[in-house]
Amino acid sequence: FPVERIRNFSIIAHIDHGKSTLADRLLEMTGAISKTEKNRQVLDKLQVERERGITVKAQTASLFYQYQGETYLLNLIDTPGHVDFSYEVSRSISACQGVLLIVDANQGIQAQTVANFYLAFEAQLTIIPVINKIDLKNADPERVENQIEKVFDIPKEECIRISAKLGTNVEQVLLEVVKRLPPPSFNRAAPFRALVFDSNFDHYRGVVANVALFGGCLSKGDRIVSAYLGKSYEVNELGLLRPDEHPTEKLFAGQVGYVIAGMKEVKEAQIGDTLYHQKHPVEALPGFKPAKAMVFAGMYPMDQSDYSILRSAVEKLTLNDSSVTVQRDSSMALGAGWRLGFLGLLHMEVFNQRLEQEYNASVIVTAPTVPYKAILSSPRLIKEHGREEITIVNPAQFPDRTLVREYLEPMVTGTIITPDEYVGKIMSVCLNRRAVQKNMIYIDDRRVMMKYLFPLNEIVVDFYDHLKSMSSGYASFDYEDAGYQAADVVKMDILLNGKPVEELTTIVHKDRAYSAGKAMCERLQDAIPRQMFEIAVQAAIGNKVIARETIKAYKKNVLAKCYGGDITRKMKLLKKQAEGKKKMRYIGTVQVPKDAFINVLKRK
Ligand code: GDP
Ligand code: MG
Numbered sequence: 001f002p003v004e005r006i007r008n009f010s011i012i013a014h015i016d017h018g019k020s021t022l023a024d025r026l027l028e029m030t031g032a033i034s035k036t037e038k039n040r041q042v043l044d045k046l047q048v049e050r051e052r053g054i055t056v057k058a059q060t061a062s063l064f065y066q067y068q069g070e071t072y073l074l075n076l077i078d079t080p081g082h083v084d085f086s087y088e089v090s091r092s093i094s095a096c097q098g099v100l101l102i103v104d105a106n107q108g109i110q111a112q113t114v115a116n117f118y119l120a121f122e123a124q125l126t127i128i129p130v131i132n133k134i135d136l137k138n139a140d141p142e143r144v145e146n147q148i149e150k151v152f153d154i155p156k157e158e159c160i161r162i163s164a165k166l167g168t169n170v171e172q173v174l175l176e177v178v179k180r181l182p183p184p185s186f187n188r189a190a191p192f193r194a195l196v197f198d199s200n201f202d203h204y205r206g207v208v209a210n211v212a213l214f215g216g217c218l219s220k221g222d223r224i225v226s227a228y229l230g231k232s233y234e235v236n237e238l239g240l241l242r243p244d245e246h247p248t249e250k251l252f253a254g255q256v257g258y259v260i261a262g263m264k265e266v267k268e269a270q271i272g273d274t275l276y277h278q279k280h281p282v283e284a285l286p287g288f289k290p291a292k293a294m295v296f297a298g299m300y301p302m303d304q305s306d307y308s309i310l311r312s313a314v315e316k317l318t319l320n321d322s323s324v325t326v327q328r329d330s331s332m333a334l335g336a337g338w339r340l341g342f343l344g345l346l347h348m349e350v351f352n353q354r355l356e357q358e359y360n361a362s363v364i365v366t367a368p369t370v371p372y373k374a375i376l377s378s379p380r381l382i383k384e385h386g387r388e389e390i391t392i393v394n395p396a397q398f399p400d401r402t403l404v405r406e407y408l409e410p411m412v413t414g415t416i417i418t419p420d421e422y423v424g425k426i427m428s429v430c431l432n433r434r435a436v437q438k439n440m441i442y443i444d445d446r447r448v449m450m451k452y453l454f455p456l457n458e459i460v461v462d463f464y465d466h467l468k469s470m471s472s473g474y475a476s477f478d479y480e481d482a483g484y485q486a487a488d489v490v491k492m493d494i495l496l497n498g499k500p501v502e503e504l505t506t507i508v509h510k511d512r513a514y515s516a517g518k519a520m521c522e523r524l525q526d527a528i529p530r531q532m533f534e535i536a537v538q539a540a541i542g543n544k545v546i547a548r549e550t551i552k553a554y555k556k557n558v559l560a561k562c563y564g565g566d567i568t569r570k571m572k573l574l575k576k577q578a579e580g581k582k583k584m585r586y587i588g589t590v591q592v593p594k595d596a597f598i599n600v601l602k603r604k
Contacts (some may be wrong), residue, residue, distance in 0.1 A: 001073050003188065003254040007181045008212070010093055012120060013102035014110035014476060018132040020101060022173070023061070027243070029170065030063035060210055060256055062537035067178050073255040074177060090161050093119055097254055098126035098181035100173065103129045105139035105161070109147045111415045111478035117152055122138045126181050129154055130173060135163040139506070147443050157385035190495040191280035192216030192224075192500075194251075194259075199269035201319040205262035210241070210256070211275065214285060214528060217252045224261060227284040234260035244328070249372035269319070292481060293325045293341025294410070295348055295460055296393035298366035298503075300337030302594075307336055313359035314338060317351065331396065333502040334364060340395055345443040345460055349371040364585065364594065366503040369395055369412050370456045378403035396503040398491040403464055409487035410456040413438070416467065417449050418459045418475035433458035434509065453482060457507070482518060487573065492517055492522065492546075499588040501533060502601070517547035523600040528592055530554030535590055 011019045061076040077095060081378040093099065099120045103113055119128050122499035129148050131141045145156035160176060162282050164171040200493040218224070219237060225232045237260040251257045274284040292294030302309045319322045327342035343350040347366060355361045374393045376382050381403050392398055416433070418426060420442075430437070430452050438451040454463075459479065467475050490513055504524075508516045524537045528551055535551040584591040 003070045004183050006183050006254045007177050008096045008184055009098045009177055010096045011100045012079045012116040014112040015392045017102045017104040018164045019102055025164050026171045027169055030065050060241045062478050064242040065440055070314050072178055092122050097184055100128050100130050102130050102132050103144050104142045105133045105144055108144045109151055110476035114415055115478045117296050128176055128180055129159045131159050132164050134161045135166050151443050184254035186214050188253045191216040191282050192218050193282045195285050196271055196273045196276045201316050205260050207269040209269050211399050212256045213253045217250055219250045223278040224275050224276050228270045232278050233263045287358050294344055295342045295368045297368045298329055298336040298337055298339050299363045302334045310361045313355055313361045331502055344367040367506050370460055373408040374399050374404045375406045377405040395491055395507050406486055407489045408484040411482040411485050412450045412454050412456050412479040412600045413482045414454045414479040416472055416477050417474055420446055420448050420470040423448055428604045470602045493540050495591045496587045497536050501587050514546055520600055521547045521549040525549040525551055527600055
């Protein structure tokens with residue numbers, strides 16, 4: 001396939017602005033899929049994506065398009081829109097020469113539109129702005145075009161107005177992709193060189209690597225080497241993704257496709273790795289910045305006998321999602337498990353859901369924590385760690401104040417875009433979360449973009465939900481890393497009848513410990529059902545109790561309803577109760593519903 005007739009592009013947008021819907025339309029129009037209801041959002045392959053209606057993992061599809069009597073090969077890479085997954089976006093972008101930047105004609109530019117724009121802009125890609133959902137009653141494409149001109153400095157004449165849902169003007173999008181985007185400029189006569197930009201684990205065939213060819217060509221049976229490990233493999237299968245795998249005999253420079261080469265292990269298909277022919281070693285392509293975990297949580301099997309099942313599930317899932325970091329961990333209360341690092345809370349919830357759905361694993365997850373740092377003062381600890389500065393991702397290992405010169409907490413720069421009537425409310429909530437305003441501009445006569453410096457731990461669990469509910473869903477939020485800052489933090493334990501609940505140990509700012517402890521106790525009081533005895537719910541710092549609530553006793557005899565000797569009925573009831581208990585965790589003698597843990601961390 002001649003390189004001049006190849007276009008590699010990505011669709012980027014704020015969540016729900018219509019990426020997946022547009023991808024479906026493009027696939028239909030080029031005949032890759034048929035026009036049935038069943039094929040709605042075909043690129044959202046994971047069960048969790050279909051359930052939540054979000055895209056988590058970028059997917060790839062090759063389309064054939066006729067233009068002026070010639071066939072063009074258009075490689076489309078769908079990307080996720082949520083802030084937690086911007087890592088996936090930058091990966092997809094690295095295989096492209098251009099992007100379609102979708103903006104909802106009603107909502108206008110949102111926080112992730114801005115973040116995604118800069119990813120594409122910094123990668124020097126051609127950006128085609130597309131205004132979607134022009135069929136909506138409140139659509140105002142004119143306003144959105146003005147925003148695009150003002151915020152991104154793209155002439156508004158370049159915008160394409162479409163309705164992905166109805167298919168209006170979607171043909172124009174394909175046309176402009178061919179006309180405006182440059183073909184990839186790679187040499188087919190050069191030695192073979194390919195970038196691994198994604199990989200999936202298949203139970204039967206091992207690793208399926210998604211690759212973009214930056215030079216030469218690849219054939220079935222070739223011997224290739226992965227630059228990272230230096231191991232060599234024979235190519236068993238290769239082909240295009242349309243979006244299902246279509247085996248071919250060869251792949252050429254400029255193309256995007258998949259390769260199966262007998263890779264069996266997690267480490268063998270490093271994302272960002274370079275593949276080359278064994279006989280023609282080449283310099284590795286610049287890899288990716290490794291994803292930086294922002295949220296850490298402990299994960300343990302509900303039942304220790306499930307440890308090995310869970311271990312293999314965690315291994316397989318992390319192969320599919322290289323942005324999760326994994327460390328072995330163990331705890332007195334919870335047994336052997338892992339400490340996992342995620343890009344954000346949604347990322348963590350999606351990971352748990354995938355573990356439970358795709359691998360049928362039942363897990364306990366501890367309160368999420370952000371990575372704090374401590375500058376040690378204790379010579380003993382410094383010697384033990386071999387350095388002064390340590391990173392703490394597990395509250396159980398939080399060093400005592402007397403051993404520390406200074407604690408540091410991670411900071412982020414947050415971007416909020418909102419209609420101006422909510423500005424006052426949002427400012428006071430930000431203040432409440434220890435944020436400092438950096439700037440504020442009007443992006444049109446009604447919408448405001450604000451920048452704040454936030455402590456990460458103030459936003460990680462529930463800020464986004466809070467912002468949404470207080471702005472009737474109109475405000476959007478995105479954030480990026482902004483280094484570390486000194487902070488006065490303490491470790492807070494939660495006790496049930498005097499027994500610490502390890503899942504709920506958190507690190508909190510000293511000034512907020514009292515209110516955070518009180519709120520946690522109140523929420524736990526609501527989340528734990530009454531039991532046969534009274535339960536004291538306490539928050540404590542060291543030995544000092546700072547908050548307390550009481551759950552009153554409740555007398556209930558489930559067998560009282562069974563008269564006479566109806567033994568089967570009695571057994572049924574007992575069985576039902578036992579099943580209910582499986583979803584319970586015991587803290588001492590207190591039963592706690594498993595889903596209570598994450599819920600009690602969310603502020604109202
Ligand atoms: P994504 O998160 O960017 O992938 O967005 P989706 O493609 O999943 O779309 C989000 C929602 O917007 C879905 O309910 C779509 O049906 C709807 N949607 C997408 N495009 C259009 C459009 O052109 N018009 C209207 N009215 N709704 C649309
Ligand atoms: Mg989507």
